[in-house]
Amino acid sequence: MFSFFRKKTADTPQEHQPATAPETPADAAPVAAAEPAAPVADVPTVPAAASVADTFVPAPQPQEKPKLSWAERLKAGLAKTRDKLGKSLASVFGGGKIDEDLYEELESVLLTADMGVEATTFLLDDVRERVSLKGLKDAQELKGTLKDALDDLIAPLEIPLDVSGHKPFILMVAGVNGAGKTTSIGKLAKYFQGQGKSVLLAAGDTFRAAAREQLVVWGERNGVQVIAQESGDSAAVAFDAVNAAKARGIDVIIVDTAGRLPTQLHLMDEIKKVKRVVQKAEPTGPHEILLVLDANTGQNAVSQVKSFDDALELTGLVLTKLDGTAKGGVIAAIAKQRPVPLRFIGVGEGIDDLRPFVARDYIDALFD
């Protein structure tokens, strides 16, 4: 009975997928260009979360601490990143004239930020062109030029996630092992709750030991409903969860999946199945497919985006662990090679530290 069901789902949407594939990149790009300036005005509605904020990670955010603006938080999170990068940049921009040595140092800085050879070369060429166009001579002015060049490159990725279009809004989360999927889901749930939405989680990681418990424990602590099954496959959990969300009138449902490396082809097939089965339960869904990336990851992040995009047609990215010394420059490489909107960045362990990505803030935090 069950296998019949499984088999059927395996057949139908597979033919369907290649047909839709060419459309997505095409319409994703204009959107990126059209509405980059829709800033996240509704973000600082966090007071509701304050009562539960300390349960998730034992680095409690003291309540008496004045609310920092989003840019300040990002800056604090990236402080160490900036220290490192800032120091090397300070020596670069310190003064003197613009010469080959300076470009070489600039190259080192960009490469060290994980931007990769291609994006670095692109940025440097861009900066050179701007410098000669404006006739800049002084190294000090180079900084602004570099920031502009980087902004032009990554600003198209800045498209905030809007969950208002559907109810329930189905959000599916994918990623490699240890990228921070489950932790990010917790933060996302908090984020949506802060906006006054009801949230349901689907514990779709049925593979890793205690992944289900991790989500269930988290859900209990934070008063979020979690759909989990003793065993079985993640597609079944997702199916149940979507139906439950419909029945209960939930606003946002977040489907967790097991971590998988893109080289594990059978697991990539499995996650395609999760998507297809979600579509069975709700033909318009999933409305958002997020790939969670670890900011520590090097150039492999680009190939992760490519593989998961090919398999699932990603609609967004989450970049986690930016609070370490990793700079997350790989998003420049992603912007260059496979632009997918960067919805959120994680700048700390606190529950509120997952925030919508704002390119300019990120660049400022990185360089100033």
Added chain:
Amino acid sequence: MFENLSSRLSGVVKTLRGHSRLTEENIQDAMREVRMALLEADVALPVVKQFVAEVKERAQGKEVVGSLTPGQAFIGVVYEELTRLMGAQNDALNLAAVPPAIVLMAGLQGAGKTTTSGKLAKFLKETQKKRVLLVSTDVYRPAAIEQLKTLAAQIEVEWFPSDISQKPVDIALAALDYAKRHFHDVLIVDTAGRLAIDEAMMQEIQALHVAVKPVETLFVVDAMQGQDAVNTARAFGDALPLTGVVLTKMDGDARGGAALSVRHVTGKPIKFLGVGEKLAGLEPFYPDRLASRILGMGDVLTLIEDVQKTVDQDEALRMMKKVKSGKGFDLEDFKAQIQQMKKMGGMGALLDKLPGQLSAAASGQVTDKAVARIEGIINSMTPQERQKPELIKASRKRRIAAGAGVQVQEVNRLLNQFEQTQKMMKQFSKGGMGKLMRGMKGMLPGM
């Protein structure tokens, strides 16, 4: 078929070769290529710079050894240097301590510490018959303790219960006490993932280290990690006396440049590779394999290296003299070549080292069986026949075929191939290992 395969293989080498002579200029070009390859493989920039400088120096000073092409010599230097930097081969765990020997795991969040703890326990239990006790001191991540418990149950290793209300040091000491009283050989202490810049957390793991005095402190690194691997490794190396590194998620398509960065910064050996989520996925580390992976060349370099290492130089020289002196290459030599190939682990092992699609294309085509059959046929000949194959006529063929348990046609085929090889050998005026090896491809049946 094999013809096609080997031409594709030499194509790989050719793209790197392409020049007839090593000049300062084409080293520069090639060094730039190598630099890009290393950066794309996520080797940290300072490490790349130093490496490139060293290789440049060595390559320029080095003369091209007779039998090698300049391209091969150059790859050889890059590859040797990379392998050397990566350190000793498969440095095993040092568990020579008064039991229980304690292994402490450290690393960033999501590096794979807990999974590696489970894999290590299974490895020690199965290969060294150790009694292992697992304990988690991760009181932060929800269900981290539960995760280790589940893993322990799967591999049937004892697990020491801990609770998120306890302090990590207390948990570790309690587990140590328990391990002593219950005669465990090894205690593996899993820890929470932590950022190197999180001082409180780094102090915690330092305290943990002081409290349990582990014989092995393993730094767990994600093979996908980027440039920041240098900073992380330095911070962990400064905080803890690391004894080794475990590189995880090696089944992905990351080139694993982080390994080189970490190795360079900490100076500690890479002891294991984590491959896959299955608990059996812990493999010994081979620096040469990883070197070629970082260079992005499958294991082609390993293959070249194998050929260079194993083919007996004296034997080769003897044969070359023979060819040069015009004294004909006979079936005895033919057999010697086959035996050399066997020394390298047989065709199967050679094919395993080719990049994926090549070896897939070749499997089923070239078998050790075919090679063994050739050997059998030659063994069924008299010494005289081996030296003068032209003696072999119909009745001798029948006898040889019967002796080797094959059809007469196969004897014919072998003789044909031999004849071709002999012609080829005569064309070698200068000779060389590469040419000898390439010459061998004509000898195998059915291709």
